[in-house]
Amino acid sequence: MSGRFRTPSGGRVDRRRTIRFTFDGKSYQGFEGDTLASALLANGVHLVGRSFKYHRPRGIVTAGSDEPNALVGVGVDDAHYTPNLRATQVEIYDGLVAESQNRWPSLNFDVGAVNEVFAPFLSAGFYYKTFMWPRAAWAKLYEPLIRRAAGLGRAPEQPDADRYTQVYAHCDVLIVGAGPAGLAAALATSASGAKVFVCDEQAEMGGSLLAEKTAVIDGLLAADWTAKALADLAARTNVTLMPRTTAFGWYPHNFLGLCERITDHVAKADPKLPRERLWQVRAKEVVLATGALERPLVFPDNDRPGIMMAEAARIYANRFGVKPGDKALIFTACDSAYRAALDLKAAGVAIAAIADLRAAPGGLWVDRARAAGIDVRAATVVTGTSGRLRIDSVSLAKLGPDGRTGASETIACDLLLMSGGFTPSVHLFSQSRGKLVYDEALQAYLPGASVERERSVGACRGISDLDTVLNDGAAGGSGAAQAAGFAGALGGTFAVHTDSVGTDGFIGVTPHGGHPSKTRAWIDFQNDVTAKDVKLAIREGFRSIEHVKRYTTTGMATDQGKTSNMNALGLVSETLQIPVPQVGLTTFRPPYTPTTFGIFAGQSRGDLFDPLRQTPIHDWAVAQGAVFEDVSLWKRAHYFPRAGEDMHAAVARECKATRQAVGIFDATTLGKIEVVGKDAAELMNRMYTNAWTKLEPGRLRYGVMLREDGFVMDDGVVGRMAPDRFHITTTTGGAPRVLAMMEDYIQTEWPDLDVWLTSTTEEWAVIAVQGPLARKVLEPLVEDIDLSREAMPHMSVREGKICGVPTRLFRVSFTGELGFEVNVPAGYGRAVWEAIFAAGKPYGITPYGTETMHVLRAEKGFIIVGQETDGTVTPDDAGLSWAIGKAKKDFVGKRSLARPAMTASDRKQLVGLLTVNPKTVLEEGAQIVADPAQPIPMTMLGHVTSSYWSTTLDRSIALALVRGGRARIGERLSVPMPDGPITVELVEPIFYDPKGARLDA
Amino acid sequence: MLLITCPHCGPRAELEFSYGGEAHIARPIDPTGLDDEAWATFLYKRSNPKGVHAERWRHLHGCGRFFNVLRDTISDTIVTTYPAGQPRPALPSDGKENAR
């Protein structure tokens, strides 16, 4: 048995399959096919949550994703815990653990409800008017209290154990919503052969048809027709049916985001499956069949558990076989609630009365209700309700023609059903930037002209009766197929036997005769916004609906105003006495319903967060125990510690070995670009500050590249391989930027140049062999290349073979020692590296990482772009004036260098720093001042860009950018640190072998 | 994600492209002949229209080529695309352009 309120038969739940679950620790039973809401209702549980502000007891109001109240936390443990799920959407399974939220210690007895006592003070925006004194109290006292009181569920405290995935897909027609309009559209459009996706947020497709008991479509009962339609669609290979899939966002150019929920409804999910999947769909045409949502009525105390939407109650009875109560009273402004009343009565719910706001309701449904013996009261309103944790009675009063209410009568009931009519769901249409048009008769915003390739069908464009909805869907589906280039869609009509429920409705606050400042009629249930709050906002001068929304927070809860927005608009319109369209409309933003962060991140986690670039030598370095650092997307070996060594010890050893014998360094990450063509040298001249025309093939040159604004962008050694061929190297992170900029210029500024660029970063492995013994190590390995000083001077390049592999062998040094950089095809990188390493063993060859590379180059005063430069540094600032081709008329960035500020003598210039105490190592980023005793704010002259302990020199060294620095060489300045100033002397930015004898060796 | 028609490859998703800023701003032939104001205008000043904007895109993960796009910056609708080097096409006189 699954609860006293289960009907003896009927509904779409599988009564053979009992499901056990817990809510707030108590065990319940339901049937397969139940939502948590329907299963709780079957057990007579209405109270499922507490409201945001006043902690009012709240029950289930709807049967769908628009639910404002019944928010629950679900999950057996914190790694699977999700807060704020709507009980109306949670499908139950064996072992489901759910709990209520925003209450302490229990749902029945919630201490937070004390806020009710203070409710008179907690008016809209009250927090803007107080908590201002003393000044520090807001952050220290009031805010923490408010924060603790706010929030709904609790965030999980363990990392999410589930996985998420993402799919990109294309289709001809995407149909959003699989209710009658969507199914009709799908049948029509798919008959054309178009590739069709149909998505629906619910577990079962069919929408309102799933709760339809009497309508007949093409000779079949609605349920049978729906089953047949779904079977037909499923059999068509061009149709993809996507239940449990919410189209949450519309992005430009018919690009929609869909969230498919895959495992949340399953007790024991296949571990191979992701929990949810993000579909990013580009559709040629979109059919919106998103339906309509029933509006609550706004009357005094309309928020008690047991007060529910009339159509929701009908759904619970017809679709889930659940009686939401024993005795219902109905408050309505439209005919559909009569249909609900009759269906509930058929399910065994006693109907106490129907209070109809309308002066003279009549017609088929009213007659039927009367004929069924239901007490129908025209021009009658609810003036109040009672019942602490569940409604127990309702006060009704007659509404006079003058709008005044008469004497009230109290009627006992355990269920109050309300219906203010239906609001078309235009969220996605509005997101597509289509303009909404207000329809006075329907009191609703409807889709106007389309902006994207889209059409709305059925209830979402204000059509309500089943026959017209089906036919509208079919026509829309057929139109979409044609627009997507498919003829042969079936746009036929359906023979439907059903009865119209009309389009009546009401927006705003129903008349109640209560004292305006004492009566609380909720507009936004979840955020606890009452009509009184909205009126206060208006009284305080907030006129725009956006202001009213933000001041009162109406429509800002997790349902984003699905049930409340139109009533708020109606109230503002009535209060200000201006038509609804003039009040404005808050913007519909994605997502349609809250959407899991995880699907946006998808597979992008851990090592897949960003592409990982590794050199061919990476695994060797791993095996040697290297510590790595991230440089752009690359992993680079930072240092190679031996047992017991910290970084400083390792770096000291690596430096010493390289200076005294030979070191080996993986420089593969350097960017590389091959520049080829008759005009290659001309392009080089234009792109780099240097002159290239006279550089002979076989020679290398250090090149500097500026941005057009004159600041240093990149640098690197460039080899001229042939008159029409250059081999560029760039910084590790700069390669894509440099290539993009060069491509930009040759494609768009100088298309006349005959030159081609190819990224060769991935093609070459680069092995730097540096140190006085480098030549000895390499000599036995190379063929056809004379490595001698005479034959291959510093800054030259030769092509030949090494270890039998083709190489471009650079003689170049970033260490100040005799050095080579061996370029070999990347696939041979590891083999050649190991061969060189083996050949170097007798000479004590030592692998070194980027830290040693940094130290060695700093000793020589070689800059690193991005460390000595920061995007505000000119070549002259960095001491690179020598690299500017003085005779060149133009190069990228040249004109900018002539601007007044770029030539000022007090620019920050590169200098060396020596601490007066040689043992003190400055901190990189530390600031330099003239007088450390000056008051704050101090005048800062520059900063330390690089700073190291130099084993070679047995003292610290540093590079810095200092205002007018070159003219200050020899001066002493100060680096004020928290524990005292450090005196430094400015020196030339070169500390080791200034004449370069070693690299010329 | 925009759907951009590369003049050389056809319609592709925005992820394949990189944005290249306003189009039809030619680098001066002789920058040294410009005064600071004129040079700054070339470097920095952009039309930034609220409406149709001529802009450069590069089909970075495709053919690699730069081309130009007319895009309405209010709606993000693409009016047309055309190869680099071609003049900006005249807009339909009724102004009711559609995505191609």
Added chain:
Amino acid sequence: MQNYSAFSLFKQALGGHAGWQKQWRSPEPKAEYDVIIVGAGGHGLATAHYLAKEHGITNVAVVEKGWLGGGNTGRNTTIIRSNYLFDESAALYEHALKLWEGLSQDLNYNVMYSPRGVLMLAHNIHDVQSFKRHVHANRLNGIDNEWLSAEECKEFCPPLNIGAMRYPILGGALQRRGGTARHDAVAWGYARAADARGVDIIENCEVTGIRRGVNGAVEGVETSRGFIRAKKVGVSAAGHTSVIMDMAGVRLPLESYPLQALVSEPVKPAFPCVVMSNTIHAYISQSDKGEMVIGAGTDAYTSYSQRGALHIASHTLDAICELVPMFRRLRMLRNWGGIVDVTPDRSPIIAKTPVPGLYVNCGWGTGGFKATPGSGNVFAWTIARDEPHKINAPFTIERFRDGILIDEAAAAAVAH
């Protein structure tokens, strides 16, 4: 101005809140004002407030094409900090931060300035060097900013993942005085205070032209509600600055980009501070309501569409889910876009223009909210005295011509 306090709230509550006055009027535009401010966002309203309060200029109109506070003021992630690198920026943002500290009291409106700390994460050695440079420079400028190790970051913000990550957290720079404020309250507080001093805030009044006299000087603005005369016009129109300035024939070095933000569903307090990661592109804090407020950098292309691309928002959430893996199950409630006007050096322009009587405050890019009080304060000075305050003197239009850029982004973001 009706005083706001616990006592007045108590008194009004007893009277059913019937006695609350309008927070500001909805006046018809007068024919002429001493100063017209274009744009009733935080910056424009603050400018009006300080014009009235500090310079005695009360015959001021703030004209707004929509509703006040409806642009970037009402769309941003409300982060406040002043730990900028360069002296010029540090002075400007610190000026603002000092005003934030007393703003609720100054305006008699609780703007909920909450100095809960802004922690900027370093994910590689370059970040560490860059942030330490900031920390040292800030210290000598008298601005609080301290370096935290990864473990100290975790201690300050327990939900952070300092374990294995593609880009592990190596530490962070923390400004304890940094934090957040309630964006709408800032606009409303300034509006109410300015209105009380006689400033006319005219909503639904779109500027359609800027009229200039024969001598080229400003004479007033054409609007959807008619011509309004004024000898001084200050433009504070954020993403629409180019459009407005175009009306006066002034082209600025600006481009307008979409900037997205999003919030999660509200949850109980789970995130104690503001965390920013420029390297993996995400910011996060938790609002008083309980929502995780999340933002990132701008979208790739210029646009006035006030929406951004799904893949940009997705990338932001990639980063958030890595930084705080337990938030992966939280759900996005709302995602929106603003239009930010960006200068080539990512620093603002607060200056006189080549047109006499026309002043501009623009180019705040992604960082405008935090500057609101300071920006309005020095812009008011500039308009009132027809010369810049010493704090905004460097933020000229001419700096681009002369190459005197204030490039915080370049100084922070170049990888090697």
